[in-house]
Amino acid sequence: MSRIRVLSPVGEARREAFTVPRLPADLAGLTIGFVDNTKHNFDRLADEISVLLRERYAVKAVVRRRKANASVAAPPETLAELAKQCDVVLAGSGD
Amino acid sequence: MSELAALGIAGLPLLVVQHPLGGERPESVARKAREAVEQLAGLIGGATTGESGRVGAPRTSLRPPSEQADPADLATMDDDPQAVLAAFCERGWCDGLPVVPPTEGRVRAMLGGAPPERSLGAVPPLWRQATLEKLAVNAVLAGCEPAAFPVIAAAVQAMLEPAFNLYGVQATTHPVAPLLIVHGPVAERLGIHAGSGCFGPGFRANATIGRALRLILMNVGGAWPGRHDMATQGSPAKFSYCVAERVDASPWGPLCGDDAVTVFGGEAPHNVNDHVSTGAAGILATLADTAVSLGSNVGWFLAQSQLLVVLGPEHAATIAGDGFTRADVQRYVFEHARLPLRTLKLGGMWGMQDWPVWMTAVRDDDALLPQVPSPDDVFVIVAGGPGKHSSVVPNCTFSRAVRRPVLPL
Numbered sequence: 001m002s003r004i005r006v007l008s009p010v011g012e013a014r015r016e017a018f019t020v021p022r023l024p025a026d027l028a029g030l031t032i033g034f035v036d037n038t039k040h041n042f043d044r045l046a047d048e049i050s051v052l053l054r055e056r057y058a059v060k061a062v063v064r065r066r067k068a069n070a071s072v073a074a075p076p077e078t079l080a081e082l083a084k085q086c087d088v089v090l091a092g093s094g095d
Numbered sequence: 096m097s098e099l100a101a102l103g104i105a106g107l108p109l110l111v112v113q114h115p116l117g118g119e120r121p122e123s124v125a126r127k128a129r130e131a132v133e134q135l136a137g138l139i140g141g142a143t144t145g146e147s148g149r150v151g152a153p154r155t156s157l158r159p160p161s162e163q164a165d166p167a168d169l170a171t172m173d174d175d176p177q178a179v180l181a182a183f184c185e186r187g188w189c190d191g192l193p194v195v196p197p198t199e200g201r202v203r204a205m206l207g208g209a210p211p212e213r214s215l216g217a218v219p220p221l222w223r224q225a226t227l228e229k230l231a232v233n234a235v236l237a238g239c240e241p242a243a244f245p246v247i248a249a250a251v252q253a254m255l256e257p258a259f260n261l262y263g264v265q266a267t268t269h270p271v272a273p274l275l276i277v278h279g280p281v282a283e284r285l286g287i288h289a290g291s292g293c294f295g296p297g298f299r300a301n302a303t304i305g306r307a308l309r310l311i312l313m314n315v316g317g318a319w320p321g322r323h324d325m326a327t328q329g330s331p332a333k334f335s336y337c338v339a340e341r342v343d344a345s346p347w348g349p350l351c352g353d354d355a356v357t358v359f360g361g362e363a364p365h366n367v368n369d370h371v372s373t374g375a376a377g378i379l380a381t382l383a384d385t386a387v388s389l390g391s392n393v394g395w396f397l398a399q400s401q402l403l404v405v406l407g408p409e410h411a412a413t414i415a416g417d418g419f420t421r422a423d424v425q426r427y428v429f430e431h432a433r434l435p436l437r438t439l440k441l442g443g444m445w446g447m448q449d450w451p452v453w454m455t456a457v458r459d460d461d462a463l464l465p466q467v468p469s470p471d472d473v474f475v476i477v478a479g480g481p482g483k484h485s486s487v488v489p490n491c492t493f494s495r496a497v498r499r500p501v502l503p504l
Contacts, residue, residue, distance in 0.1 A: 004174035006196045009188050009232045011223025011315035013101060020106035023139045040117030040447055041124050048128030056132065069396055069449055071263025071493040090110065094325070095117050095268065 023088060027057040030087035035074050036066040037092035049090070070095065098323060101221040110134045172196075188314060189236060190306065190334060197235040205231035205241045209504035215248065216255040219262035221317030225251050227504065229315050230307075237307035243285050243300060245501050246356060247307050250275050253358040253499040254308075263493040264360045265318040268325050269392060271491035272332035273312075274361045274403070275305060276476065279354035281501050282339035289339040291480025294364055305335030332363040338478055344408035345477035346415030354501040359403050359474070360494035362391075364486035369410065375417035378410050378485075379424065383431035385487050387466045392492040394434065394466035395444040397451060399495055401472045403488040404428060407479040425470040432473075433463035 024030060032053055034046040046064060053059045063085050067074045074091075082089050099105050110131045116124065172182040179196050183189040195201065202211075211228035218225050227248065234247050254261045254273055264271050277287050288298035296302065318324035326333075342349045351357070369381040386402050387393065393400045404424065406414065414424060437460035439445055448455075454464055467473060474496065479485070490496070 001178075002174045003171050004179070004196055004198065005169055005171045006179075006198055007202055007228075007232045008168050008170060009197065009229065009236055009310060009314040011218060011221070011225065011229050011317070013221065013223050017103040017105070020104055020108075023108055025139060027139065038447060038449075041119055042116065044121065044124045045112065045116060045128050045131070048125050049131055052128060052132045069493055071260060071267060094114070 027053065027059050027088070029058065029060050031061045031063060031085055032059050033063040033065070033082040033086035033089035035078075035082070035089060035091040036064060037070045037095075038067055039070050039092060039095040042092045046090075046092075097317070098220050101223070101317070108138045110138075183236075187319065190309060190313065192306075192334075194236045195238050197232040201235045202228065202231045205234050205239070205244050207241050207244060207504070209244070209248075215251050218251075218255070218311070218316035219318075220266050220323045223315050223317060225255070225311070225315050230311055233310040233314055234303075234307040237310050238299070238303040239307050240285075240300075240303075243304050243307075245504055246275075246277055246281060246285065246304060247311075248504055249356045249499045249501045250304075250308055250358055251311060253356055253497040256497045256499075258495045259358060259360065259497045260494045261316070264491065265312060265316055266323060266325055267491065267493070268327045269491045270326050270328055270330035270333075270362060271360045271494070272330055272336045272363075273308060274332070274359045274488060275308060275337040276350075276357040276359065277304075277337065277339045277355075277501075278349060278351035278357065278498075279501070281354040287337065287339040289341040289478045291482075293338050293341075293478045293480075294336075294486070301337045301339075302335050305337030308337070309333060309335060330363045332361075336361075338405075340476045341408060341478045344411065346411055347421040347475075347477075350474065350476050351498065355498055356501060357474075357496055357498045359401070359488065359496045360491045361403060361488035362491070364405065364488050367410075367485040367487060368483065369485075370483040373413065375414040375419045375427075378414055379419075379427045380431065382485060382487060383428055383433075386428060386432040386489065387434050389434070389438060389441060389443045391466075391489050392444070393489040394439070394464070394492075395448045396492040397449065397454065397465070397468050399490075400467045400492045401474065401490040401496055402428065402432065402467055403490070403496075404473060404475045405479070405486045405488065406475065406477050407482055407485045408477055409481065409483055410485045411477045421475050422470070424475050425473040428473045429465065429467060429470040432466050434466065436460050436462050436464060439464065 036042050050062045065078050099107050112127050112131055172179055180193050183194050209227050213227050215225040230247060234244055286300040288301050312318050320329060340349045365385050367382045367385045369378045372378045436457055
């Protein structure tokens with residue numbers, strides 16, 4: 001059987017990588033943000049997590065922001081605002 | 096995880112909430128919240144803060160290309176149709192149907208002198224580059240003729256326009272597929288079928304051009320069923336979805352007479368069967384009823400809701416015979432493809448809707464609410480053969496139709 005050589009149809013990635021910062025060792029006194037992706041029950045999940053974070057970890061404040069819908073990125077001004085106000089941000093993804 | 100890697104943030108901490116979350120009762124959501132917080136406790140143990148004492152902005156660093164996990168650009172396999180299919184399936188490089196082996200010679204012929212390294216942009220969700228060479232490889236795989244390549248490139252450019260939101264189209268659980276409508280003389284030159292059974296099998300140009308786009312979305316974009324393409328059930332339209340306008344049978348001329356493509360993020364066609372109406376009112380009433388339903392995405396995210404109406408030639412002639420213009424059809428569908436508030440409250444996405452303020456203020460349960468924002472969000476084309484059928488293609492509501500000219504590469 002003769003052999004055939006073919007080109008790969010798979011695309012090439014050209015993106016740079018980012019260093020992801022570590023999470024803080026202690027959440028006490030910190031401000032936690034949520035990006036609500038609008039999917040059903042995310043608001044309730046964030047409510048429940050917020051209560052637990054306040055009770056168990058003594059977080060100082062919780063900031064909530066909502067995207068327009070699940071399939072678009074949060075607007076840059078929202079991200080900038082959260083980056084300024086929060087120490088850790090939990091972003092909803094999927095459903 | 097590979098999507099995070101593609102974004103260059105492979106180390107981003109994740110809290111995994113087991114599916115489903117939507118539709119769960121409060122006690123289930125509370126349990127998932129407790130589980131998420133337990134995961135968070137594990138993640139923060141022993142971690143350190145950034146230099147400023149807060150979690151700082153990411154610092155960029157370039158990883159060696161070898162960590163980007165690009166596949167080998169060449170593969171060798173037995174020169175036998177079944178062996179080639181098996182090899183492509185094994186690598187996850189095709190849709191499961193037989194392929195034409197993309198040899199260098201065939202890819203060069205597909206490019207037709209276009210610069211192979213030119214990229215049209217990064218294709219989500221894995222954000223890999225749509226170089227003309229990669230598009231050509233997939234076009235060969237799909238069985239395309241080289242003359243179709245400029246149409247494929249134009250379609251990719253259209254899908255990469257921000258308004259189309261290809262990331263959403265690729266990653267959603269909705270069964271959306273980009274419908275490619277080819278306009279102008281190029282459609283006839285390429286043999287893109289617009290007559291009987293135009294959404295079905297039997298025509299190489301429709302089948303292979305549509306398939307090439309799907310293979311590009313899978314192989315370049317990286318959207319595989321259950322892995323980045325999270326469609327719950329998907330759709331047969333995801334194999335291939337390409338059609339042309341039946342210009343000769345349209346009472347109103349084509350939607351676009353120039354060489355161009357429109358990409359429309361749509362569901363599979365919904366049949367509009369009306370064998371009895373002898374006037375526009377009856378056919379359009381049937382069509383408007385088909386266009387909206389509680390289970391459709393259309394209407395819930397109003398700003399991006401669009402409908403494509405594909406009139407069969409006989410229906411189109413009857414409607415035009417009553418003096419309707421294309422704009423009249425658009426207006427009629429806009430005014431009549433509506434649901435009462437009481438129906439919308441029954442399920443669907445009630446509670447998650449993104450409506451303008453005037454709609455959210457409505458309290459009358461009998462009020463008929465629009466499902467698209469304007470008549471301009473109803474597109475009307477004519478396609479198909481003899482018979483009393485038309486179709487409606489609802490969009491996915493997070494993507495707007497985009498048109499691009501077909502130009503030499």
